[in-house]
Amino acid sequence: GCVEADSIAVGARVMAGGACFEHVHPEEFNVYDFNIWSALHPGGREEIVKFASGRAGSALHEMVSLNYSLTHPMDRWRDNKRHLAYLGRYGDEVVFTDLPSSAQSQVMADAIGAIAVVSPEPFEACG
Numbered sequence: 001g002c003v004e005a006d007s008i009a010v011g012a013r014v015m016a017g018g019a020c021f022e023h024v025h026p027e028e029f030n031v032y033d034f035n036i037w038s039a040l041h042p043g044g045r046e047e048i049v050k051f052a053s054g055r056a057g058s059a060l061h062e063m064v065s066l067n068y069s070l071t072h073p074m075d076r077w078r079d080n081k082r083h084l085a086y087l088g089r090y091g092d093e094v095v096f097t098d099l100p101s102s103a104q105s106q107v108m109a110d111a112i113g114a115i116a117v118v119s120p121e122p123f124e125a126c127g
Contacts, residue, residue, distance in 0.1 A: 029091065032084035033103050034066065040083055 012023045038045040052066045068077065085102055088094040096104065096114040108114070 029089050031087040031090055032081075033087055033100065034084060035102070036085070037080060037083040 014021050034048060038048045041048055048066070051069055085100040087099060087103055096109060096112070099108070
């Protein structure tokens with residue numbers, strides 16, 4: 001439960017209205033595509049994969065949870081986050097076409113159950 005001695009910013013707890021609230025990392029539950037970063041990582045892809053845990057039976061073999069390495073300072077996360085495509089927040093509904101184009105693959109569509117919407121009206125597309 002909450003105790004008054006909790007004074008650190010991240011992890012701090014406060015009681016309000018009979019409920020306990022805990023301050024977490026601002027990017028807790030964010031979902032990112034690590035494909036580009038895994039190719040750029042100085043230690044190689046294996047150094048990222050060893051901290052990942054997959055979902056058994058997932059149609060998308062890259063769908064994993066990644067625990068940030070305790071050997072890296074947080075500024076390393078901030079400095080390299082630009083290499084990660086933000087996909088959304090865990091548990092939220094995301095429109096497939098709103099995903100970065102790098103994540104709009106058939107494998108991803110199949111894994112998340114994206115469905116095609118076909119307009120009954122004809123249209124003209126110029127390209």
